[in-house]
Amino acid sequence: MTSPIGVFDSGYGGLTILKEIRKELPQYDYLYLGDNARAPYGTRSFDVVYEFTLQAVKHLFEAGCKLVILACNTASAKALRTIQQKDLPELDPTRRVLGVVIPTVESLGEISKTGNIGVLGTPGTISSGTYDIEIAKFFPRFRTVSEACPMWVPLVENREYDQPGADYFVHKYVEALFDEEPEIDTIVLGCTHYPLLLDKIEAEVAGRATVVTQGALVARSLRDYLERHPEMAERCSKGGEVKYLTTENPSKFSELATLFMAEPVSAERTELV
């Protein structure tokens, strides 16, 4: 039986990935799951992020998904490897869980000219060191500096991302990154919530570096994956439909998601256990 591709995030951030995936692969069906009731994940411990992410993956598997995208850097950084290596063989070795960090890192060689990379992410992603490690693996000569931005996800989850109050925190974290390394030529927005702050971030960066968002990179990588794995592509249903699940109030989710996706969204409430 075929089934939708699962897309998971702690909250609204994964919608920035889903939007680009749908542009690249409109023929597939998608099931989006936002754990809004427990967002943000970025300030939580390894164990808790792993536990919540595994619950979400199991939930999407139970809904039939054969392929799940962790559209969340925090979950990709803190839980993906354990899920792939320890849980998947027990749950169902024929299913796949993919993340957003590797597709982003892989493309930096095409983007950066000097190899001076700045990464902005949640405290969880930055303290995990995942970006530093993966960038060093792919591009040993690159230099990476990073800055945690603990206030940015709450600004998005509370719909304050386009308000004047957000300017202060955008200035604060972007300038902290440049203080660390003024020669950065590429800034990775290593959190799927951050594209919602993109206008303000670009204004603050003011041409000093290229700002990289992940959606199109993840979408391109997923298309490549499905081309290389036709057996998985065949197990994913193709009707061009999207369903949304949230662990919070579905009307609140639907209202904001309708704005982000620029089309009517009607979410259902679900529980993760």
Ligand code: DGL
């Ligand atoms: N969208 C998640 C990420 O990419 C945000 C994590 C959070 O909930 O703090 O990291």
